[in-house]
Amino acid sequence: MPVSLDVLLVGAGPTGLALAAQLRAYGITFRLVDRSLDRVRESRALGIQPRTLEALAGFGVTERLVARGNPAMRLRLHLPRRTVSVPLFDIGLTDTPYPFLLFLSQAETESVLGEHLATRGVSVERGTELVRLDQQGPHALCRLRGRDGAEEDVVARYVVGCDGAHSTVRAQAGIDFEGYAYPQTYLLADLDVDGLEPGAVHTYMTGAGMLIFFPLGSPAPWRMLAIRPSDAPADEVTLPLLQQIADRYGARGLVLRDPVWMTDFRLHNRGAARYRSGPCFLAGDAAHIHSPAGAQGMNTGIQDALNLGWKIALVCRGAAPEELLETYGIERAPVGREVRRFTDRAFAIGAGPHPVLRFARARLIPRIAPLAVRATAPRRRVFRTVSELAIHYRHSPASTTGGRPPRHGPRAGDRLPDLPQGLQAQVAAPGWHLLLTGPPHLWPDQRLAPVLDGRADLITVHRLDDRGPWPDVAQALVRPDGHVGYVARGADLEGLRAYAARWLPIDTA
Ligand SMILES: Cc1cc2nc3c(=O)[nH]c(=O)nc-3n(C[C@H](O)[C@H](O)[C@H](O)COP(=O)(O)OP(=O)(O)OC[C@H]3O[C@@H](n4cnc5c(N)ncnc54)[C@H](O)[C@@H]3O)c2cc1C
Numbered sequence: 001m002p003v004s005l006d007v008l009l010v011g012a013g014p015t016g017l018a019l020a021a022q023l024r025a026y027g028i029t030f031r032l033v034d035r036s037l038d039r040v041r042e043s044r045a046l047g048i049q050p051r052t053l054e055a056l057a058g059f060g061v062t063e064r065l066v067a068r069g070n071p072a073m074r075l076r077l078h079l080p081r082r083t084v085s086v087p088l089f090d091i092g093l094t095d096t097p098y099p100f101l102l103f104l105s106q107a108e109t110e111s112v113l114g115e116h117l118a119t120r121g122v123s124v125e126r127g128t129e130l131v132r133l134d135q136q137g138p139h140a141l142c143r144l145r146g147r148d149g150a151e152e153d154v155v156a157r158y159v160v161g162c163d164g165a166h167s168t169v170r171a172q173a174g175i176d177f178e179g180y181a182y183p184q185t186y187l188l189a190d191l192d193v194d195g196l197e198p199g200a201v202h203t204y205m206t207g208a209g210m211l212i213f214f215p216l217g218s219p220a221p222w223r224m225l226a227i228r229p230s231d232a233p234a235d236e237v238t239l240p241l242l243q244q245i246a247d248r249y250g251a252r253g254l255v256l257r258d259p260v261w262m263t264d265f266r267l268h269n270r271g272a273a274r275y276r277s278g279p280c281f282l283a284g285d286a287a288h289i290h291s292p293a294g295a296q297g298m299n300t301g302i303q304d305a306l307n308l309g310w311k312i313a314l315v316c317r318g319a320a321p322e323e324l325l326e327t328y329g330i331e332r333a334p335v336g337r338e339v340r341r342f343t344d345r346a347f348a349i350g351a352g353p354h355p356v357l358r359f360a361r362a363r364l365i366p367r368i369a370p371l372a373v374r375a376t377a378p379r380r381r382v383f384r385t386v387s388e389l390a391i392h393y394r395h396s397p398a399s400t401t402g403g404r405p406p407r408h409g410p411r412a413g414d415r416l417p418d419l420p421q422g423l424q425a426q427v428a429a430p431g432w433h434l435l436l437t438g439p440p441h442l443w444p445d446q447r448l449a450p451v452l453d454g455r456a457d458l459i460t461v462h463r464l465d466d467r468g469p470w471p472d473v474a475q476a477l478v479r480p481d482g483h484v485g486y487v488a489r490g491a492d493l494e495g496l497r498a499y500a501a502r503w504l505p506i507d508t509a
Pocket residue numbers: 010011012013014015016033034035036043044045046047106128129130131162163164165166167168169188265283284285286292295296297298299301
């Protein structure tokens with residue numbers, strides 16, 4: 001069978017939708033299928049991190065997400081004898097246009113991404129399931145079953161499994177999903193609560209575990225998340241059970257009411273052994289699942305998609321070598337591992353059954369928390385991690401520093417900060433961006449010709465005078481996902497020419 005399309009995207013959750021937006025921006029032919037007949041209506045993930053907002057800004061969807069969401073700035077930590085207020089993001093995050101955690105239900109996030117795709121003529125083929133996948137030479141032979149039961153075979157150059165924790169693509173590609181399940185059960189409900197101060201996240205902590213209320217807005221004012229105490233009945237989740245648990249966790253005086261969704265679930269911590277097998281890639285929950293501590297799951301999936309999308313697009317267009325696709329797993333698998341490690345630790349602190357952890361929650365944390373919230377430096381470190389702004393690809397083969405590294409400023413593999421303010425907006429258009437700092441006379445067109453000739457439609461040039469994030473004369477090639485690919489000090493362009501020849505060869509045929 002001949003190749004019928006460049007890319008098959010399996011799964012239209014947040015990961016698949018973000019990937020589709022990127023492929024569409026590069027004019028790649030693809031299909032986006034999802035076996036479910038409707039998009040998710042319940043709120044699952046509900047925090048959008050600053051880095052995700054930055055990364056989605058290029059598609060023009062971030063403003064709509066921000067308009068619909070709630071940039072909650074405070075955490076109220078309810079301790080046995082007092083309540084401590086922890087400002088969430090007002091700690092001098094000056095290098096991002098989005099210095100806050102945006103609260104928005106996953107249903108709304110998917111709706112905004114879906115509307116964006118619809119205006120660009122992309123629709124999700126709902127009720128269409130991937131049921132089988134075989135490698136056929138370098139391509140993938142995929143069997144799809146439509147909602148009427150009819151089956152269709154398609155040959156795709158690449159398949160991306162954005163199909164969630166029980167990924168068919170992962171199973172069919174023979175990739176292991178290694179890890180473990182936690183013994184505890186989580187209780188989750190979207191409901192209204194009398195007695196909670198609005199505009200803040202509320203956390204109650206006891207030896208038994210943690211109870212958290214997040215401001216949600218829609219489809220209910222609050223999201224409640226709690227660990228089911230080990231001696232609580234494992235019955236169906238009901239409002240009286242939730243009220244009883246809230247009382248036990250010290251949230252006395254609150255009245256829970258009008259639930260629109262109540263459920264319980266077991267958490268897992270698992271990661272795909274590989275992110276690629278031949279023409280098949282994994283992204284999002286198909287590649288990593290973990291506890292919701294720190295609101296990382298959906299964000300990590302969207303950022304997987306934004307790392308992979310432009311690479312597949314440029315390879316399909318013949319503008320980049322196949323080798324570029326190898327950098328996807330090299331760059332994103334360590335991020336997935338780190339998220340699993342970090343969320344595992346956070347989960348242990350909040351819910352671990354070990355007596356030492358129970359003691360810490362009951363006695364130690366209530367004593368040290370009021371002091372800890374005043375320590376700005378550790379808070380800033382934690383928030384840079386949680387916000388995902390600190391993610392870098394410094395060890396990737398696609399990150400190169402020229403012979404003379406800049407003395408300060410972002411390094412090869414780092415995300416480009418929004419310094420000076422508005423810089424990220426300048427480089428938001430699809431494609432690569434060449435930033436040149438220092439006097440403009442250093443960068444006449446004819447000097448740039450060895451880098452730009454044959455690539456003018458792929459690289460946009462920005463002469464920044466001395467307003468760039470590097471203090472010296474510098475040259476930096478910023479990748480389509482906003483990470484610095486190449487950076488060097490000085491005006492010698494030989495290293496840059498070599499970088500472009502490797503990753504953007506003029507003729508890859
Ligand atoms: C109850 C619950 C609460 C959560 N709370 C949080 C939270 O507070 N914070 C947070 O960050 N994360 C949370 N998460 C995790 C978050 O929802 C996921 O990380 C996120 O949805 C992952 O997106 P995804 O697109 O990778 O996968 P999914 O959203 O799972 O989407 C996968 C899609 O693939 C489709 N699909 C599957 N198999 C096939 C097939 N064979 N053919 C075609 N289509 C297929 C499915 O129908 C689905 O639409 C929660 C998850 C759950 C279940």
